[in-house]
Amino acid sequence: MSLISLSGNLLYVAFIAYLVGTLLFGGAIKSSKPDGAVSRADKWGKLALIVTIIGFLAHLSYFITRWIHKGHAPVSNMFEFTTAFGMFIIAAFILIYYMYRLTALGLVALPVALLIIGYAAMFPNSVDPLVPSLQSHWLTIHVITAAMGQSILAISAVAGLLYLLKSINPKIQSKSRFWMEAVLYFGVLVIGFILATVLFKGVGYEADFTYIDTQKAEQEITYNMPAVFGMNDYTLLTENVMNPIVEMPAVINAKKLTTVFWSFIIGSVIYIIVRLVARRSILSMLHPLVQKVNLNLLDEVGYRSVLIGFPVFTLGALVFAMIWAQEAWGRYWGWDPKEVWALITWLFYAAYLHLRLSKGWEGKKSAWLAVVGFAIILFNLIVVNLVIAGLHSYAAN
């Protein structure tokens, strides 16, 4: 087995371990029988943690073997960065677990990491050569520190989600009940994206088009999903495939919009099926699982993760980023969208920390803030990379 295929297999091992770990964490914190719950939780919780650590070690081995194969840190494309992000979330979870011994965190942390790794796996995992601007030891230092900071900050969202799962009563209609269900629905949409990609890749769907871009030049593009939206002024080149229903203007990438559309459709179908079969909302299915967690402690874990993560994030995403930018381009700050969104993330968590000073911003509100903070991190990872950054030449030189 070559090093790179070994590396890929290790990632599979990690994924499966996290999947098993999630189920074990579920068993650890379920409280159907009051008798012996504590000892059972202890036993299952320990097992769940051992499986998680095994998964993490496999994940780390994937990272190291890929690093050796490439000769530089594997954080240079969407697949690599996102899998590394998933790995650091698990690492941050293990760290916080050993500080607070809070088993229930695993029930949220592991599925979040699973969704992130699953999402990452939908991007090409090819070993790409590095453009000159990325050939720097700062690539390793900056990206890894930033990812670590983001991961520790993500644990505050994990604690926040757990807090909300317990504290929102699924039987009483409220705004927070609606939004919590929306967050869970978003998670299902990510599964929809993964399924849509795997499904159409599985049947080998391909449709070639030519289109006219914003600069009036003719370009070629290949869709891997049935084209619902067509590119600007498209011409279909492949036979016996679906003709686009709607044509989009040049400024919108209709291929990506099509991907979003199919993820939305498949995700929604799954969601509806789940609702119809279970006859209740996802929130009300998860709510009873987490009844035994201590809200005060969760609030503290959430706050503490921001306290731990914020300096790391500042160092990685702003300080090291500025040093590298100064070295590569001669300017430490260039108002590039990725930079701006790192600054926005930083400002948001700064606001979070200051809000904790004022009364009434603990507990539920703070939990919601942590979830919003994680949403900003995901926005910077997904939207800025795939939609906004495509408009300029971040890595052109």
Added chain:
Amino acid sequence: MEKIICVCGHENPAGTKLCGKCGRPLTEEAKSSKIVDMKYDGAAIRSKTRNKSMVDKIWNFFSSVKVGISLIIINLIAASIGTIFPQEFYISVSTDAEKEAYYENTYGSLGKLYYELGLSDVYSSWWFQILVGMLAISIIVASIDRGIPLHRSLKNQRVKRHESFLKRQRIIAEGPIINGDSANTLNLIEEKMKKLKYKVRRDGNALLAERGRFSRYGPYINHVGLIIFLAAVMLRLVPGFYVDESMWVREGEMRAVPGMEGYFIENEKFILEMHDNEKTENQELQGVNVVAKNYQTNAKLYKQTDDAVPGKADDLELVKEYSIRVNHPLQHEGYSFYQMDFRLNEIKAMNFVLTNKETGESFGEVHVDLTNPQDEYVINDQTKVQLLGYYPDFSGFENGEPQTATPNPNNPAFIFKMTTPDKPEGEVSFVAIQQTVEPNGDNAYKMAFKSVETRNMTGLTVHKDSSIPFLAIGGAIFMIGVAIGSYWNHRRLWVEQLDDGSIRLAAHTNKNWFGIKKDIDAVVEFAHLPKYIDQSDDDAEKEKEGDSTL
């Protein structure tokens, strides 16, 4: 200014919530609350005590945490607006009209609106800079407003606190010791707390154990760092502090460095290397055929000797020889040269052969160096070629005159006058790439194109930023402050032994209650103290609380 005199006799400035000496609550609010507000240790804050003059009102506005948070959020939103469409400096057009057209053509009417509102250059807009400035003022004012009283009250902490102060802490315990000799209890507490790295002070029957007080200064230190950083950014405006120039240098050429008096840089060679890998899946998706591996300029930096005439490229001494690559700028005396751009295969020279059209007979070769075109090329006594006109970037005729679009030799064109033995009066011919015009009708001779010599050109930027050390200092102070404030916390434990030997205990930390509880658990067990309660637990949740290990 009014003073509040506490029951204990201590004079407190107006606005104090908790007596600086004994800790008794002084305001009605503090008296009625179950857990006192320990922010700034109850010290009086200027913004909460004065509200008369205009200065007070402005001060109060900027010192408010609410205003500060609002400013953070407003800055955040303003910054995000600038990422909707690319900013002007990322699009490659120069004039305002071209920019407007670009936004309109690329993004439609929304793009036009974006440009017209000035959002396409939002970060240099006056209102964005005012927002950042207001945030800076807020940081300064709030830090002074709170930092100084906090420092005073932390410095003058008394060991003995009044019962009403202790009972209003979040963690409290009261009662007789579980077993052992109560005369020894305070000694046991002192021993254990010292082992836990607390500083212990005693005053009669009272004890104060304190740890990590310095962490309270973390936020103020990081605010100082931020202000130094922002001030350093402004230094750029000071003349001489900041140089940002770009230059093009052809291979073999030496040019004066703009913004760096007395220095010249020579481009010996520009190198472009590509990765020789198979096309990867990502490359296919992005439509990229090959990926660049290296952009490099082999450069030589020269300095004029002190007695040389300014601007003249003689009397030079070599200062440095360096291969400038991306991520590896050439650095010298605060100046840095960055590899930013390149242009390949610019025409350097063209070779022509003076040819008889009919016989094809050659009369000799003419080598035209485009950087240094000669007026006349003499082949022999009777044969010569005069260069009447040179148009480096020929763009067409206007009123019969050839025009050049730029001074760069992208599309060179020439007017030659060919003098030959049989045409001693000469023949004029206009020669451009794939185009020949003979104004005087049919010539007997032509300048046949033979070959072209090319060279590469490198685009460098020259930077000097003397504000960098100040930025580094500000950044370092910020990081130290934020680490101190985040990774350490100020934990305090007050203990009082009553006359009957029973213990009254209270504890407070600014952050990490989980941590201080572990310490208290340890000391409670070690000194057989009564069980403590967390007063925030019972009012936080009416519903049944879970097990904290789960």
